[in-house]
Amino acid sequence: MGSADECRARRGAGSGWAQTRDGRGADEYSALAKVPGFGYADGHSSRTAGREFAGEVRMGEGRVILAYKHTSVLLNEAVDYWFTDPDGVYVDATLGGAGHSALLLSRLSPRGKLFGLDQDPAAIRRGGECLAQETRVTLLRTNFAALEDKLREAGALPVNGILFDLGVSSPQLDEGERGFSYMRDAQLDMRMDPGRELTARDIVNSWSADEICRVIRRFGEEKWAKRIAEFIAQARETHPLTTTGELVDVIKAAIPASARREGPHPAKRTFQALRIAVNDELGVLERALDQALRCLVPGGHLVVITFHSLEDRLVKEKMRSWLGKCTCPPDLPVCVCGAAASARLLNRKPVLPSATEIENNPRSRSAKLRAAEKISESLNDTNS
Numbered sequence: 001m002g003s004a005d006e007c008r009a010r011r012g013a014g015s016g017w018a019q020t021r022d023g024r025g026a027d028e029y030s031a032l033a034k035v036p037g038f039g040y041a042d043g044h045s046s047r048t049a050g051r052e053f054a055g056e057v058r059m060g061e062g063r064v065i066l067a068y069k070h071t072s073v074l075l076n077e078a079v080d081y082w083f084t085d086p087d088g089v090y091v092d093a094t095l096g097g098a099g100h101s102a103l104l105l106s107r108l109s110p111r112g113k114l115f116g117l118d119q120d121p122a123a124i125r126r127g128g129e130c131l132a133q134e135t136r137v138t139l140l141r142t143n144f145a146a147l148e149d150k151l152r153e154a155g156a157l158p159v160n161g162i163l164f165d166l167g168v169s170s171p172q173l174d175e176g177e178r179g180f181s182y183m184r185d186a187q188l189d190m191r192m193d194p195g196r197e198l199t200a201r202d203i204v205n206s207w208s209a210d211e212i213c214r215v216i217r218r219f220g221e222e223k224w225a226k227r228i229a230e231f232i233a234q235a236r237e238t239h240p241l242t243t244t245g246e247l248v249d250v251i252k253a254a255i256p257a258s259a260r261r262e263g264p265h266p267a268k269r270t271f272q273a274l275r276i277a278v279n280d281e282l283g284v285l286e287r288a289l290d291q292a293l294r295c296l297v298p299g300g301h302l303v304v305i306t307f308h309s310l311e312d313r314l315v316k317e318k319m320r321s322w323l324g325k326c327t328c329p330p331d332l333p334v335c336v337c338g339a340a341a342s343a344r345l346l347n348r349k350p351v352l353p354s355a356t357e358i359e360n361n362p363r364s365r366s367a368k369l370r371a372a373e374k375i376s377e378s379l380n381d382t383n384s
C-alpha cells in the first residue's frame with residue numbers, strides 16, 4: 001500500500017488518527033482549508049478554517065495527506081515572513097503536523113525545496129507518510145541543536161528561510177502515553193525525543209528539592225514552586241512518583257485551595273517547567289539561533305514562534321545581538337568593539353494571534369512571532 005493510501009486507510013480504520021464526522025475526514029477542520037491551491041478531497045468549505053483537521057488536501061499536481069491533529073499557530077503570518085522566493089530552499093526546524101510546511105509548499109515552484117526537521121520520531125514518521133509523494137521535501141529526524149551540521153550533510157546550505165514553531169504539538173499533548181499532559185494519566189516521561197536519557201520521572205525522583213524548586217520557579221514561573229518541590233520530596237519518600245496522575249495529586253496538595261480556585265489548572269506551570277527541563281528547550285534554542293542565521297543566504301528570513309516569556313526573551317535578545325550595536329564604553333572616542341550588523345528585524349513588536357485565532361485555538365493564546373532578515377555578508381565584511 002502506498003503511503004497516501006496508508007494515511008487514508010488509517011483514517012478509515014480509526015487507529016487513533018483524527019476521525020471525520022462522516023467517517024472519511026475530520027470532525028474538526030483545518031486552517032489549511034484556507035491555503036490557496038489546497039482543497040479538501042471531498043470539497044469541504046473553507047469557512048471552517050481555524051479548527052483542527054485531519055484529512056486530505058491537494059497541492060498542485062501532488063497530494064499531501066494531513067492526518068495529524070494539530071492546528072498551526074499564526075499560519076499565514078509565519079509563512080508570509082518565512083517565504084521569500086518560490087524557487088528557494090526552506091527549513092521547517094519543527095515539522096510537527098507540517099501545517100506551516102504544507103502552506104509554504106503551496107507557494108513554492110517545482111524547483112523549490114523544503115527540509116523538515118523534528119526530533120520526535122512520530123512527527124517524522126507521519127510527515128514521511130503524508131509528504132512522501134512530495135519530491136520537493138526531505139525529512140530529517142534531528143534535534144535542531146544540530147541544525148547547521150545536519151543541513152550541511154544534507155547538502156541544503158545555504159537556505160532562504162528557516163521557521164521555528166517551538167514547544168509541543170497537539171498530538172504530543174493529546175497522546176496520553178507521552179506524559180506531557182496533566183489531563184491524562186500516563187508514565188511521567190515528557191521526552192519529545194524518546195532517545196533522550198532524562199525523563200520527568202528522573203527529575204521528580206532523583207533531583208534535590210532545591211533543584212526541583214529552581215526548575216519549577218524558573219521555567220514555570222510558579223509562585224508555589226518551593227511548596228510543590230517540598231511536597232514532591234516528601235511524597236517520593238514513600239514510593240517513587242511514576243505517573244502524571246500522582247504528580248498532579250501532589251501539586252494539588254501543595255497549592256492552597258484558595259489559590260487553586262482561580263486561574264489555569266494548578267499543574268499547568270509545573271508540567272511546563274518539567275517539559276522545558278527534560279527537553280532542555282532553552283539550551284537548544286540558544287544553540288540553534290546563531291546557527292540558523294549562518295545557514296541563511298543574505299536576504300533570507302528567520303521566523304520564530306514562541307509560547308512563553310523565557311523563550312521570547314531569548315529570541316528577542318539574540319535577534320538584537322545581531323543588529324551590530326556598538327558595545328564600547330561610552331567614553332571611548334572611537335568604536336573598538338567591531339560591532340557589525342548581521343541581521344535586521346522584520347517586526348519591531350512581536351506578531352500576536354488575533355482574537356479570532358485565540359477563540360478558535362486557545363493554545364495559540366501565548367504565541368509571539370519574531371522575524372529577522374540576514375543582511376548582506378559583504379555589508380558585514382565592510383563594517384568589520
Ligand SMILES: C[S@@+](CC[C@H](N)C(=O)[O-])C[C@H]1O[C@@H](n2cnc3c(N)ncnc32)[C@H](O)[C@@H]1O
Pocket residue numbers: 070071072073093094095096097098099100101117118119120123142143144145165166167168169170192284
Ligand atoms: C508546535 S509543533 C510544530 C507544529 C507545526 N509548525 C505545524 O504547523 O504543524 C513543535 C514541533 O517541534 C518539535 N520540536 C520541538 N523542539 C525541537 C527540537 N529541539 N528539535 C527538533 N524538533 C523539535 C516537536 O517535537 C514538535 O513536533
